[in-house]
Structures are given as C-alpha cells and as structure tokens.
Amino acid sequence: MKTDRYVITVIGVDTVGIVAGVTKVMADFGVNIVDIRQTLMEDIFTMLMIGEVKNENFVLSDFQRIMNEVGASFKVEIRVQHEDVFRFMHRI
Secondary structure, three states: OOOEEEEEEEEEEOOOOHHHHHHHHHHHOOEEEEEEEEEEEOOEEEEEEEEEEOOOOOOHHHHHHHHHHHHHHHOEEEEEEEHHHHHHHOOO
C-alpha cells in the first residue's frame, strides 16, 4: 500500500478549538500526524504538521475543501500540500 505525506499549515488569530477542529478532520480522513509544531506569538497562532495517509481511497481535493471550511469557521488560513510539492516549492 502506498503512503503519501502532506504538509498542513495553519495560521491566524488564536481562538479556542483550532487544533481540535483541524485534527478532527484529519482523523475523519484517516490522516495520521507524523510531526507537529505549534507556536503562539501573542495572539497569532501558527501550526505546522506532517500528516501521513495510507488509504488509497483518500481524495486530496475533498480533504482540502473540508480543511478550508474549518479554516473559514475559525478565521484562520489552512493549507494542505503534498510533501513533494511543498519541498519542490521551497527548495533553494
């Protein structure tokens, strides 16, 4: 079974429930958290995660759409990118 990894970034003004909302969607889609970093600078919330998917029925566009809806509900920006795309875009 193929394993895909995704970089998930969250940034915005801190509010109660952001982590719970994001991780619930991840659990619903079978995305396992491999690594997670979170920072709060005054009231600015940032979170960077690497999620891993071993489900061949996983549909990235559906996952991104639901993450965008969660982001809108918390007024934060959530981006989901395949790890290969993320690394390619950020290489020197």
